Amino acid sequence: MDENIQQDINVLIKRRFEELNELKILGFEPFAYSYDVNSNAEDIKKNFNEDEKHVVKIAGRIMAIRRMGKASFAHIQDHTGRIQIYLRKDDIGDSYNAFKLLDIGDIIGIEGFVFKTKTGEISVHTTSMTLLSKTLRPLPIAKETVDEQGNKVIHDQFADKELRYRQRYVDLVVNSEIQETFLQRSRIISSMRNFLDSSGYIEVETPVLQPLYGGAAAKPFTTHHNALDTTLYLRIADELYLKRLIVGGFNGVYEISKDFRNEGMDRTHNPEFTMMELYVPYKDYEWMMQYVEKMIHHICTGVFGTLDFEYEERKINFNSPWQRVSMVDALMEKTGLDILTAQVDELKAMANKLGVDIKGLEAKGKLIDEIFSAVVQPELIQPTFVVDYPLELSPLAKKHRSKAGLVERFEGYVAGREICNAFSELNDPVDQRERFEGQVKAREEGDEEAHQIDEDFIRALEYGMPPTAGLGIGIDRLVMLLTNQSSIRDVIFFPQMKPEVK
RNA sequence: GGGCGCGUAGCUCAGGGGUAGAGCAUCUGCCUUUUAAGCAGAGGGUCGGUGGUUCGAGCCCACCCGCGCUCACCA
Numbered sequence: 339m340d341e342n343i344q345q346d347i348n349v350l351i352k353r354r355f356e357e358l359n360e361l362k363i364l365g366f367e368p369f370a371y372s373y374d375v376n377s378n379a380e381d382i383k384k385n386f387n388e389d390e391k392h393v394v395k396i397a398g399r400i401m402a403i404r405r406m407g408k409a410s411f412a413h414i415q416d417h418t419g420r421i422q423i424y425l426r427k428d429d430i431g432d433s434y435n436a437f438k439l440l441d442i443g444d445i446i447g448i449e450g451f452v453f454k455t456k457t458g459e460i461s462v463h464t465t466s467m468t469l470l471s472k473t474l475r476p477l478p479i480a481k482e483t484v485d486e487q488g489n490k491v492i493h494d495q496f497a498d499k500e501l502r503y504r505q506r507y508v509d510l511v512v513n514s515e516i517q518e519t520f521l522q523r524s525r526i527i528s529s530m531r532n533f534l535d536s537s538g539y540i541e542v543e544t545p546v547l548q549p550l551y552g553g554a555a556a557k558p559f560t561t562h563h564n565a566l567d568t569t570l571y572l573r574i575a576d577e578l579y580l581k582r583l584i585v586g587g588f589n590g591v592y593e594i595s596k597d598f599r600n601e602g603m604d605r606t607h608n609p610e611f612t613m614m615e616l617y618v619p620y621k622d623y624e625w626m627m628q629y630v631e632k633m634i635h636h637i638c639t640g641v642f643g644t645l646d647f648e649y650e651e652r653k654i655n656f657n658s659p660w661q662r663v664s665m666v667d668a669l670m671e672k673t674g675l676d677i678l679t680a681q682v683d684e685l686k687a688m689a690n691k692l693g694v695d696i697k698g699l700e701a702k703g704k705l706i707d708e709i710f711s712a713v714v715q716p717e718l719i720q721p722t723f724v725v726d727y728p729l730e731l732s733p734l735a736k737k738h739r740s741k742a743g744l745v746e747r748f749e750g751y752v753a754g755r756e757i758c759n760a761f762s763e764l765n766d767p768v769d770q771r772e773r774f775e776g777q778v779k780a781r782e783e784g785d786e787e788a789h790q791i792d793e794d795f796i797r798a799l800e801y802g803m804p805p806t807a808g809l810g811i812g813i814d815r816l817v818m819l820l821t822n823q824s825s826i827r828d829v830i831f832f833p834q835m836k837p838e839v840k
Numbered sequence: 841g842g843g844c845g846c847g848u849a850g851c852u853c854a855g856g857g858g859u860a861g862a863g864c865a866u867c868u869g870c871c872u873u874u875u876a877a878g879c880a881g882a883g884g885g886u887c888g889g890u891g892g893u894u895c896g897a898g899c900c901c902a903c904c905c906g907c908g909c910u911c912a913c914c915a
Contacts, residue, residue, distance in 0.1 A: 349883090350865085350866065402876090404874050406877075407870070407871040410872090422874085422875075426872055441866095442865085455873050456874085459875075463873095476850060478851050479865080496851075497852080500907055557913095601913065607914060810915085836907090
């Protein structure tokens with residue numbers, strides 16, 4: 339930060355330190371130990387009764403002050419919202435002198451009785467004020483007013499996106515409406531966990547630090563373990579460990595945890611993100627599609643009380659069953675090309691004709707994926723399962739029981755975005771080894787994201803894994819969808835940022 | 841990395857060649873039902889940085905730095 343700006347802030351901070359000392363001299367402890375709260379802003383307003391003087395004890399942060407000599411009004415904000423307080427020197431004596439030394443941002447406890455002002459605002463008439471925490475930095479507070487048309491106008495809003503992300507604690511205080519999105523995130527995860535638990539599946543934890551990374555096509559973060567003197571990777575997926583647990587005999591395991599991918603950042607990508615993966619033995623991807631429908635239904639109704647959502651101005655309805663379309667059919671319809679029999683040259687020609695950037699790709703699977711992403715995916719607005727993917731795109735999925743060249747895999751799309759990925763898990767260790775070897779070949783041909791051979795995983799499969807259905811859901815993106823947020827940074831408290839420039 | 845945009849007081853912003861502005865916030869005084877409280881006064885800026893053009897540069901030019909959006913890669 340620029341030194342001069344720093345100095346200017348310091349003038350304000352210096353004044354706060356002076357107030358701190360003056361408060362101590364007056365005998366007020368600026369940082370209290372506790373306060374017995376028995377009400378909150380929301381309850382006070384909800385339970386207001388003209389005839390009774392409710393006595394309440396509340397605590398919160400001062401968000402506005404209007405001083406009028408020997409009496410003052412202020413608004414304090416707690417976790418339920420704001421409420422006005424009224425303080426008079428006649429009522430609180432010496433504390434009024436302390437109040438004169440308080441600022442917006444300070445945290446106080448107020449005991450008093452509830453009343454309604456001349457102008458009709460339910461307020462607390464203070465009989466006792468306790469300073470709980472003195473602020474040493476000025477809060478970038480906004481003021482609100484209502485214009486002639488009845489629109490809420492916010493003045494001096496704390497709007498710098500970078501500062502909001504870097505200092506989320508300030509953002510949460512002064513733009514407190516964002517708390518709702520994060521509360522919804524929390525409820526979505528709880529609801530999902532609750533649904534999985536009630537199905538009898540076990541929540542487990544598997545390593546974040548892995549000697550071999552796998553389970554997805556992505557570049558990892560690399561780190562080093564000193565005592566072992568070995569390279570470890572931050573996991574890019576939980577998949578291979580969770581399937582080992584299915585080998586071990588559990589009746590369904592899931593994990594909700596952070597995965598890490600060392601790739602670009604934008605409105606839908608953060609380097610660490612939250613993933614839910616579920617594996618259920620003796621089931622296949624058909625069963626899993628229905629399970630996803632039920633789970634999303636449970637979350638939508640449980641958290642939001644509705645199946646109707648709006649995302650980026652488009653209406654979405656989560657009624658079951660979701661639409662289903664096979665990848666082959668969808669591409670046939672859009673391009674007239676049968677991707678099962680098409681040659682690489684035909685796919686490249688089609689991509690060029692459609693204006694799809696294939697940037698030197700040669701692998702058939704990747705070409706198909708590019709064309710699909712460009713021409714089909716954006717049109718999948720209502721919840722849709724795209725089923726049966728090319729084998730070479732899915733080295734961990736089981737070959738389709740009747741369609742050659744495909745695997746039993748589906749992805750769920752909503753509002754043109756992928757929200758889940760699932761398959762009938764490959765449990766044939768011989769086939770798995772061949773797929774891994776195919777990946778090694780792809781890697782040698784320059785595909786940095788191709789899988790490595792995980793010998794221990796193959797060994798686990800050789801001990802026998804029951805037929806299993808597996809699912810992955812990107813939690814951040816699900817939350818974005820359900821809370822109508824277009825940036826992943828708005829559903830993650832502390833999104834990754836460039837290092838702060840001093 | 842490419843393209844577009846932004847950077848002026850603590851916050852939100854005006855000013856587009858003539859020597860720095862507004863509102864809020866801060867400080868002082870008055871004010872015991874206010875609510876963007878009010879009234880009177882005060883302080884606060886090397887206008888993101890460096891060079892250049894000019895008698896004179898927030899303003900024009902070049903380069904750099906930071907941030908946002910977007911494209912590419914990707915969940």
